[in-house]
Amino acid sequence: MTAPIAIIGTGIAGLSAAQALHAAGLEIQLFDKSRGSGGRMASKRTEVGTLDLGAQYFTARDRRFVDVVQQWLARGWVAEWSPNLYHSSNGQLSASPDEQVRWVGIPRMSAITRALLGALPVRFACRITEVFRGETHWSLQDADGEAYGPFSQVVIAAPAPQATALLAAAPKLASAAASVTMEPTWAVALSFDSPLDTKVDGCFIQDSPLDWLTRARSRPGRDGSLDTWVLHASSRWSKQHLDMDKEAVIETLYGAFAEVIGCAVPPPSFGLAHRWLYARPAAAHQWGALADADLGLYVCGDWCLSGRVEGAWLSGQEVARKLLEHRQ
Numbered sequence: 322m323t324a325p326i327a328i329i330g331t332g333i334a335g336l337s338a339a340q341a342l343h344a345a346g347l348e349i350q351l352f353d354k355s356r357g358s359g360g361r362m363a364s365k366r367t368e369v370g371t372l373d374l375g376a377q378y379f380t381a382r383d384r385r386f387v388d389v390v391q392q393w394l395a396r397g398w399v400a401e402w403s404p405n406l407y408h409s410s411n412g413q414l415s416a417s418p419d420e421q422v423r424w425v426g427i428p429r430m431s432a433i434t435r436a437l438l439g440a441l442p443v444r445f446a447c448r449i450t451e452v453f454r455g456e457t458h459w460s461l462q463d464a465d466g467e468a469y470g471p472f473s474q475v476v477i478a479a480p481a482p483q484a485t486a487l488l489a490a491a492p493k494l495a496s497a498a499a500s501v502t503m504e505p506t507w508a509v510a511l512s513f514d515s516p517l518d519t520k521v522d523g524c525f526i527q528d529s530p531l532d533w534l535t536r537a538r539s540r541p542g543r544d545g546s547l548d549t550w551v552l553h554a555s556s557r558w559s560k561q562h563l564d565m566d567k568e569a570v571i572e573t574l575y576g577a578f579a580e581v582i583g584c585a586v587p588p589p590s591f592g593l594a595h596r597w598l599y600a601r602p603a604a605a606h607q608w609g610a611l612a613d614a615d616l617g618l619y620v621c622g623d624w625c626l627s628g629r630v631e632g633a634w635l636s637g638q639e640v641a642r643k644l645l646e647h648r649q
Contacts (some may be wrong), residue, residue: 332360
């Protein structure tokens with residue numbers, strides 16, 4: 322009996338690979354350090370409802386991904402988001418001419434990964450700290466010292482720094498992953514009892530601690546009685562204030578928001594800050610996926626391509642293609 326394939330990470334990349342391998346008839350076992358799927362598409366339950374603090378939307382440009390998004394649309398997993406989109410530069414708001422089609426998960430971004438996961442076997446709240454190979458098979462060990470295996474192959478679908486730490490058995494793959502710089506982002510959610518008097522649903526921002534903001538209720542399928550906004554700080558500001566107290570982050574980004582939004586902004590009734598340590602790669606790559614097929618060790622993630630949701634999905638498909646090709 323062939324040993325199953327281990328996949329570490331249940332973000333879009335890991336689940337894309339898992340779906341492709343499962344469809345090919347292979348047995349898989351998923352692991353994730355979090356309590357649920359999604360990675361940077363995970364949603365957070367709060368007293369003001371479930372919030373998307375990571376990816377706010379995604380686009381589809383590659384024909385393969387366009388086709389799969391249409392399948393997601395038909396299944397009710399996603400909807401098109403058509404916001405009143407603006408740019409802000411030097412404190413001046415201007416309507417954006419951008420006509421890019423944008424998609425969101427319904428009713429939250431993590432609905433996509435939950436649907437992709439389906440009934441696939443997964444261990445959540447399990448942080449894998451070591452990946453090691455015996456004579457013929459792979460084994461994993463978690464932070465509590467528990468071992469898992471044997472596995473025929475291992476797919477690591479994690480941000481580059483976390484992947485690097487698991488690649489001791491493949492120095493060339495570890496070196497490639499270690500060469501990738503991942504940038505952080507502070508995310509803040511602010512809720513107001515009364516709707517703010519602005520037409521802005523989303524805004525790209527320059528010359529500010531912020532580089533993005535969005536109105537949660539403008540996105541399809543969202544509910545909630547409060548007017549909730551999600552703010553993303555720029556990578557530069559986030560790096561400079563990486564260890565800032567969360568309350569101070571909320572206060573600073575609230576001030577930046579009030580300067581940008583172009584209307585009166587009362588004190589929020591709710592505020593929350595979350596630090597994404599590995600929010601996005603600093604540069605795009607063209608690897609698709611990393612592989613040592615002879616060893617049976619594979620790596621995928623958005624950082625192997627564009628750094629976008631589409632890149633994560635394509636990377637997962639590529640890692641599955643490489644693995645299946647070697648098994649033939």
